[in-house]
Amino acid sequence: xxxxxxxxxxxxxxKREIRRCTLKAVAIPGYxxxxxxxxxxxxxxxxxxGIQLTLSLIGPNDVLKVIDQGSDESVxxxxxKKFVGLCTDVETTNNTTEATLIQTRHRIPEIPLKDGQxxxxxxxIPEPLRIVEAREEVxxxxxxxxxxxxxxxxxxxxxxxxxxxTIASEYPCMVEDRYMTNPSPIPKxxxxxxxxxxxxxxFGAGREKKIYAIPPHTKVVSLAFDDVPFERESFAGKxxxxxxxxxxxxxxxxxxxxxxxxxxxxDTSYCKEVAAHA
Amino acid sequence: xAYVAVSGGKEAIExxxxxxxxxxxxxxxxxxxxxxxxxxxxxVDRVMSEAGLYxxxxxxxxxxxxxxSIEEAVFLLRAYxxxxxxxxxxxxxxxxxxxxxxxxxxxxxxxxGGQILGATYDYTHRLIDFDRDSKRAAKLYATMQNxxxxxxPEEVSFCPRVSDELKREGLIDRYxxxxxxxxxxxxxxxxxxTDRPPHDVTTTMLEFPxxxxxxxxxxxxADTGFISGLAYSALRGFGQVHPxxxxxxSGYVELCVVSPLDENESLCVGEILITEVxxxxxxxxxxxxxxAVGYGAVFGRNENKAISMAVIDRELDNGGEYPTQDEExxxxxxxxxxxxxxxxxxKLPHYVTFQSKLDSVRKTRAADATGGDTHE
Numbered sequence: 001x002x003x004x005x006x007x008x009x010x011x012x013x014x015k016r017e018i019r020r021c022t023l024k025a026v027a028i029p030g031y032x033x034x035x036x037x038x039x040x041x042x043x044x045x046x047x048x049x050g051i052q053l054t055l056s057l058i059g060p061n062d063v064l065k066v067i068d069q070g071s072d073e074s075v076x077x078x079x080x081k082k083f084v085g086l087c088t089d090v091e092t093t094n095n096t097t098e099a100t101l102i103q104t105r106h107r108i109p110e111i112p113l114k115d116g117q118x119x120x121x122x123x124x125i126p127e128p129l130r131i132v133e134a135r136e137e138v139x140x141x142x143x144x145x146x147x148x149x150x151x152x153x154x155x156x157x158x159x160x161x162x163x164x165x166t167i168a169s170e171y172p173c174m175v176e177d178r179y180m181t182n183p184s185p186i187p188k189x190x191x192x193x194x195x196x197x198x199x200x201x202x203f204g205a206g207r208e209k210k211i212y213a214i215p216p217h218t219k220v221v222s223l224a225f226d227d228v229p230f231e232r233e234s235f236a237g238k239x240x241x242x243x244x245x246x247x248x249x250x251x252x253x254x255x256x257x258x259x260x261x262x263x264x265x266x267d268t269s270y271c272k273e274v275a276a277h278a
Numbered sequence: 279x280a281y282v283a284v285s286g287g288k289e290a291i292e293x294x295x296x297x298x299x300x301x302x303x304x305x306x307x308x309x310x311x312x313x314x315x316x317x318x319x320x321x322v323d324r325v326m327s328e329a330g331l332y333x334x335x336x337x338x339x340x341x342x343x344x345x346x347s348i349e350e351a352v353f354l355l356r357a358y359x360x361x362x363x364x365x366x367x368x369x370x371x372x373x374x375x376x377x378x379x380x381x382x383x384x385x386x387x388x389x390x391g392g393q394i395l396g397a398t399y400d401y402t403h404r405l406i407d408f409d410r411d412s413k414r415a416a417k418l419y420a421t422m423q424n425x426x427x428x429x430x431p432e433e434v435s436f437c438p439r440v441s442d443e444l445k446r447e448g449l450i451d452r453y454x455x456x457x458x459x460x461x462x463x464x465x466x467x468x469x470x471x472t473d474r475p476p477h478d479v480t481t482t483m484l485e486f487p488x489x490x491x492x493x494x495x496x497x498x499x500a501d502t503g504f505i506s507g508l509a510y511s512a513l514r515g516f517g518q519v520h521p522x523x524x525x526x527x528s529g530y531v532e533l534c535v536v537s538p539l540d541e542n543e544s545l546c547v548g549e550i551l552i553t554e555v556x557x558x559x560x561x562x563x564x565x566x567x568x569x570a571v572g573y574g575a576v577f578g579r580n581e582n583k584a585i586s587m588a589v590i591d592r593e594l595d596n597g598g599e600y601p602t603q604d605e606e607x608x609x610x611x612x613x614x615x616x617x618x619x620x621x622x623x624x625k626l627p628h629y630v631t632f633q634s635k636l637d638s639v640r641k642t643r644a645a646d647a648t649g650g651d652t653h654e
Contacts, residue, residue, distance in 0.1 A: 034483035039356035044619030078287035137486040162642040168634040209483040233637040
C-alpha cells in the first residue's frame with residue numbers, strides 16, 4: 001500500500017459526497033444522478049466512474065473482483081485491480097461468489113449474484129437517449145416528461161428497414177416503469193439478469209459525471225414491441241471449446257494455425273470453474 | 279492455440295512500463311525539474327492552466343515524468359488534485375490590482391497607465407538560432423544579476439481597465455459581482471443577477487443552460503488547441519465575431535483567504551501569474567448599438583488561449599447555429615483529460631460489444647437472404 005495517499009485514494013470528503021449521490025441513485029432506480037466526478041490516475045473513459053464508486057464504497061474487509069469483457073486477466077481489469085490494491089490493500093479474487101464488490105466492464109457474470117454483493121458497472125455513455133438526441137439539456141426534459149417516443153421510433157425504423165432490431169449492446173431498458181436506462185455496453189444476453197436481481201447494481205460514468213442504480217428486486221424490462229419480442233445474441237449450436245458450456249456468452253476467435261472459427265466463454269472464471277468440475 | 283491476448287495482462291503491463299524507461303535512456307544526461315520550470319515556462323504555464331492546478335514545480339515534475347506530453351502531464355496533475363482536501367477557498371481576486379508585466383490594447387493608441395509591451399515573441403523573427411551555445415544560460419544569469427543589482431525598486435502602480443472609461447460612458451453593460459444569469463440573452467436584465475457564489479465545475483457537475491461562472495471556469499481549464507481552433511472558426515466565418523482586443527494584461531495577482539481567527543480579516547497566501555483579456559464587439563442594443571465584452575482569463579502567460587476564451591465567451595452570448603455558439607457543444611468537448619481519456623479508451627478491448635454488433639449484422643443479412651445460404 002502506498003502511504004502517500006489516503007485509503008482508497010480520494011480524500012474522505014469526496015468519497016462521502018459520492019456515497020451521498022449513490023444513495024440518491026438507489027432511491028430513484030434508473031435515474032441518472034449528476035455528481036462532481038473526480039479525476040483519477042486512470043484514463044478518463046477507461047472506467048473512472050466505476051472506480052470512483054468502488055473507491056467510495058470499499059472498506060478494509062471487502063473482497064474485490066474486477067472483470068473486463070468478462071475476463072479477470074484482461075489488461076484493463078488487471079490495471080484497475082493493481083490501482084485499488086495500491087491504495088487499499090484489500091483482498092482480490094477471481095471467484096465471483098467470494099467477492100463482495102465486483103467492478104465490471106461490458107459483462108454481468110454468468111453466476112447469478114446474491115444479496116450482499118454489489119456489481120459496479122463502468123459506463124461510457126449513461127444517457128440512453130443520446131443516440132436520438134445529442135443535447136443533455138433536451139434529454140433531461142425528455143426524461144422528466146417520460147418522453148421516450150424517439151427511442152421507440154428508432155426501434156420501429158430498424159424493424160422496417162432490416163426486419164430485425166439492430167441495437168447491439170447498450171440495449172435500453174425501462175426501470176421500474178419510470179426511467180429509460182442504459183445498462184452500459186453489456187450484450188443483450190445480459191439484460192435479463194438486471195430484472196428482479198438479488199444484488200445491487202451500480203453504474204458510474206466518470207467523464208459524463210453521472211451515477212445511477214438498479215437496486216435488488218427492481219423491475220427491468222428491455223425495450224420491445226408486444227408483437228416483436230426482445231431477442232438476445234444467439235449462440236445456437238455453439239459450445240465453449242474449453243468447458244463445453246452451451247448457455248453462456250461466447251467470444252468468437254480464430255485459430256491461427258487451422259484458420260478455424262472457435263468459441264470460448266467470455267466469463268473466464270466461470271469457464272475455469274465449469275471445466276474443473278467436468 | 280495462439281490467441282492469448284486477453285490473458286497475461288499483469289506481466290504485459292509491467293514489461294510495457296519498463297519499456298517506457300527505455301525511451302528516456304538514450305543518453306546519460308538528465309533534465310533538472312528546476313530547469314524545466316524556468317526554461318520551458320510557457321509549457322509549464324499551459325499544463326497548469328489545462329490542469330487547473332497552479333504549481334510550477336509539480337507541473338515541471340509531471341512533464342519530466344511523461345516525456346513532455348502535455349496531456350499526460352495534465353493528467354498527472356489532475357489526478358493528484360483529487361487527493362487534496364480543500365481546506366480554504368480564496369476570496370475574490372480583483373485583477374485591477376494586478377502587478378502588471380505586460381499590457382496592451384489594440385483598441386486605443388493611448389491608454390491610461392500606458393501600453394506596456396513586456397516580453398513577447400510577437401515581434402521576433404522566427405529563425406532557428408543555430409549558434410545558441412550551451413553556456414548561454416550561465417552568461418545570461420550573470421548579466422541579469424548584474425543588471426538587477428544596479429536598479430532601484432520602483433513603487434508598483436496599478437493600471438485602470440481600458441473598459442472602465444467605456445463603462446462610464448454607458449457603452450458597455452455592467453455586471454454585478456457574481457453574474458449568475460442562466461439566459462445568455464438578458465444579461466443586462468439586472469434582476470437576473472444574483473449574489474450566489476460561483477458554480478464550481480470540479481465539485482458540481484456542469485449543467486445546461488450553464489451559469490456564466492461555470493462557462494468561464496470550463497473555458498479557462500480547456501485544452502488550448504481546442505479553444506484556439508474554435509475561436510479561429512468563429513473569426514474566419516463560422517461565427518459572428520471579429521473582436522478588437524480592448525485589453526490584454528499579464529501579471530501577478532494576490533490570493534487571499536478569510537482568516538480562520540477573524541472573519542473580517544483576510545490573509546494573503548501567495549500570488550499567481552495570469553493573463554486576462556477583454557475583447558470588444560459591437561452588438562445590438564434595441565434600436566441602437568453598444569459594445570459587448572468577451573472575457574478571458576487563464577493561468578500563466580498564454581495569450582492566445584486567453585483571447586480565444588474571450589472570443590468564445592462572446593460567441594456563446596450571441597447564440598446561434600455555429601459550433602462556437604452552441605454552449606453544450608463547446609463546454610463539454612474541450613477538457614484535455616476528458617477528450618484524451620475517451621479517445622484513448624478505444625484502444626481497450628471491445629470483444630463483447632463487437633461480438634454483439636457482429637450478431638446484429640449477421641442477423642439482418644440472414645433475414646435478407648431468405649431461402650439462400652446464410653453462412654452462420
